[in-house]
Amino acid sequence: MDNQLNHSQLITDNSQLTTHKMIQLKNIEKVYRTDTIETLALSSINLDIAKGEFLSIMGPSGCGKSTLLNIMGLLDAPSKGDIRISDQKTDHLSDKQLAQFRNKKLGFIFQSYHLINDLQVLDNVELPLLYRDTTAKERRQLATEALAKVGLSNRIKHFPTQLSGGQRQRVAIARAIVGRPEIILADEPTGNLDSAMGNEIMDILINLNRNEGTTIVMVTHDENMAHKTHRLVRLFDGSQVQ
Amino acid sequence: MIKHLFKLIWNKKKQNFLLITEMFISFLVIFAVFTSLVYYYRNYKKPMGFSYDNVWVINYQNAKKFQSTDSVTQYYATLTAMLKSMPQIKALSFASGNVPFTSSMNTTGLSYKGVSYSPVNYYQTGDGYRDAFSMNLLEGRWFNQQDVVSTYRPVVINASLKEQLFGNGSAVGQLISDNSNSSIKKIKIIGVVQDMKDKGDYLPSGMALYNRIDTGAMRWLGQLIIKVSPDADAAFESKLYKTVANYMKDASVEIQHFSKKRISTNKSTLVPITIFCIVAAFLIINVSLGIFGVLWYNINRRRAEIGLRRAVGATGNSVSAQLIAESLILATLSVIIGTFFAVQFPLLNVFNLQAGIYITAMLLAIVFIYLLVLLCSLYPGRQAAAIYPAVALHEE
Numbered sequence: 001m002d003n004q005l006n007h008s009q010l011i012t013d014n015s016q017l018t019t020h021k022m023i024q025l026k027n028i029e030k031v032y033r034t035d036t037i038e039t040l041a042l043s044s045i046n047l048d049i050a051k052g053e054f055l056s057i058m059g060p061s062g063c064g065k066s067t068l069l070n071i072m073g074l075l076d077a078p079s080k081g082d083i084r085i086s087d088q089k090t091d092h093l094s095d096k097q098l099a100q101f102r103n104k105k106l107g108f109i110f111q112s113y114h115l116i117n118d119l120q121v122l123d124n125v126e127l128p129l130l131y132r133d134t135t136a137k138e139r140r141q142l143a144t145e146a147l148a149k150v151g152l153s154n155r156i157k158h159f160p161t162q163l164s165g166g167q168r169q170r171v172a173i174a175r176a177i178v179g180r181p182e183i184i185l186a187d188e189p190t191g192n193l194d195s196a197m198g199n200e201i202m203d204i205l206i207n208l209n210r211n212e213g214t215t216i217v218m219v220t221h222d223e224n225m226a227h228k229t230h231r232l233v234r235l236f237d238g239s240q241v242q
Numbered sequence: 243m244i245k246h247l248f249k250l251i252w253n254k255k256k257q258n259f260l261l262i263t264e265m266f267i268s269f270l271v272i273f274a275v276f277t278s279l280v281y282y283y284r285n286y287k288k289p290m291g292f293s294y295d296n297v298w299v300i301n302y303q304n305a306k307k308f309q310s311t312d313s314v315t316q317y318y319a320t321l322t323a324m325l326k327s328m329p330q331i332k333a334l335s336f337a338s339g340n341v342p343f344t345s346s347m348n349t350t351g352l353s354y355k356g357v358s359y360s361p362v363n364y365y366q367t368g369d370g371y372r373d374a375f376s377m378n379l380l381e382g383r384w385f386n387q388q389d390v391v392s393t394y395r396p397v398v399i400n401a402s403l404k405e406q407l408f409g410n411g412s413a414v415g416q417l418i419s420d421n422s423n424s425s426i427k428k429i430k431i432i433g434v435v436q437d438m439k440d441k442g443d444y445l446p447s448g449m450a451l452y453n454r455i456d457t458g459a460m461r462w463l464g465q466l467i468i469k470v471s472p473d474a475d476a477a478f479e480s481k482l483y484k485t486v487a488n489y490m491k492d493a494s495v496e497i498q499h500f501s502k503k504r505i506s507t508n509k510s511t512l513v514p515i516t517i518f519c520i521v522a523a524f525l526i527i528n529v530s531l532g533i534f535g536v537l538w539y540n541i542n543r544r545r546a547e548i549g550l551r552r553a554v555g556a557t558g559n560s561v562s563a564q565l566i567a568e569s570l571i572l573a574t575l576s577v578i579i580g581t582f583f584a585v586q587f588p589l590l591n592v593f594n595l596q597a598g599i600y601i602t603a604m605l606l607a608i609v610f611i612y613l614l615v616l617l618c619s620l621y622p623g624r625q626a627a628a629i630y631p632a633v634a635l636h637e638e
Contacts, residue, residue, distance in 0.1 A: 070632040100526025114550045118253040131555030
């Protein structure tokens with residue numbers, strides 16, 4: 001695994017990006033309504049993310065970063081606007097179609113890992129494959145390969161509570177990539193880690209982007225991490241400012 | 243997916259232990275309730291084997307001292323003739339105290355070809371007993387005057403005893419041994435009657451042996467069975483009472499109707515099982531609320547996991563189905579343990595009930611537990627399906 005990746009290497013990779021748009025957001029608006037109050041979480045977001053791009057989203061707490069990521073991940077629907085992923089419109093998809101779409105096209109990484117503590121590492125990584133038509137043998141093979149990519153081949157029988165924060169996040173990355181998705185959405189993946197661990201995780205993501213061509217969208221509070229990506233988008237009060 | 247669920251359940255065995263125990267205890271209670279209900283229902287479905295309508299019993303306690311057996315015979319023959327002269331009386335018979343719908347029991351033991359059979363209900367009856375109760379004769383005949391001079395003591399048995407002794411073979415003419423006295427006596431079967439549910443609609447007749455009243459036994463009897471015509475009213479009952487009371491000076495006399503005694507007997511049988519069912523129902527309500535509460539609590543505790551599953555490809559329905567399946571797997575584990583204990587009852591012949599009763603009760607209890615768990619899981623499962631993944635994934 002490459003631990004010494006730097007910004008210049010990514011800039012080089014940036015020049016190799018295709019013009020094919022992986023994610024297209026047009027006039028995205030998100031309003032949260034209660035009986036008495038309306039909160040505008042996102043306003044007029046227009047964003048195109050190219051295939052193979054590594055994009056970071058920054059902004060102060062409550063500016064709508066996670067909301068935007070959830071909308072890209074089809075976990076939340078926008079109040080207005082269009083989303084296209086891999087040239088496919090998503091607003092008409094049923095719950096079942098959305099679930100299949102997430103399962104095949106998207107991988108998620110969360111700040112708090114969201115591993116199931118009652119399952120071993122291998123079972124956690126196999127989780128997305130359970131919702132596909134795969135055999136137990138295939139699942140085991142794919143999960144083992146994914147764990148090897150994040151350097152955790154020797155931890156497959158461990159439970160998440162027996163791992164460090166960095167190792168847990170690596171398991172979460174293995175879970176995100178096990179289904180070979182085209183897009184990975186990472187919500188503050190280094191937020192709970194110290195800088196050394198954070199860099200390790202970042203290197204894994206950069207390698208994935210560079211070697212596998214995976215499109216990555218990462219929400220972060222860390223300027224250093226954000227500057228390692230191809231492009232940085234800043235949000236403020238639900239609007240895109242950069 | 244099933245393997246995945248088993249892993250999840252196994253790895254959470256400590257948390258699941260209490261839930262499994264709760265379901266296991268519920269299974270045993272429900273098994274006990276269904277065993278009772280199936281037992282009573284099976285008995286209820288069997289024919290009564292006799293008619294109790296317009297049949298009365300005169301209970302008497304005669305204080306009269308007799309000098310000889312002949313005087314006793316003469317005394318009761320006169321009473322019999324007096325009553326038979328009444329047009330409303332269609333049949334009558336003296337009987338031992340264990341008349342239908344009383345708690346009084348008289349049992350004996352029998353042996354045939356070296357095998358003992360007990361307990362066998364033992365009835366002292368007169369020649370008119372069968373006519374009084376319109377008993378259904380299946381084989382042979384009932385007692386009559388020719389039995390006075392028979393070599394062996396003649397007896398009539400019921401179908402249950404016949405099946406035990408001879409299976410499908412014929413019983414009439416067979417000699418069996420009565421073990422009731424110190425000296426074993428040979429007795430001869432002259433007839434077989436249908437089982438008579440004389441302990442009420444919900445209890446079995448058991449094995450029964452009917453013995454013809456010996457003249458020497460008359461002084462110890464205290465029951466006179468009378469079949470009356472449908473037009474026998476309260477005025478006739480009053481006349482009958484006066485006739486008997488005037489004849490039996492110093493005796494206490496009471497007339498009872500078997501139709502009323504049947505209702506009273508059935509009530510006393512049903513009251514304990516009704517109380518048992520009510521207590522069990524409260525327990526089941528308690529258990530269902532417990533299961534419901536635990537499942538709901540689990541769902542709230544597992545919101546992040548549910549959110550994650552939705553994110554990686556589960557639909558709302560599949561999350562709901564998963565949680566219901568988990569509950570049903572836990573129910574299956576409880577049922578397996580419960581069945582292991584329940585199956586000991588027919589194997590060890592506890593309470594001397596037929597194996598079919600236990601097996602039916604076990605099947606009903608299994609279905610009941612699954613339905614209970616399914617019902618208790620449906621709402622929490624729907625709640626889980628409605629969890630918004632974007633929200634659940636951002637809760638800590």
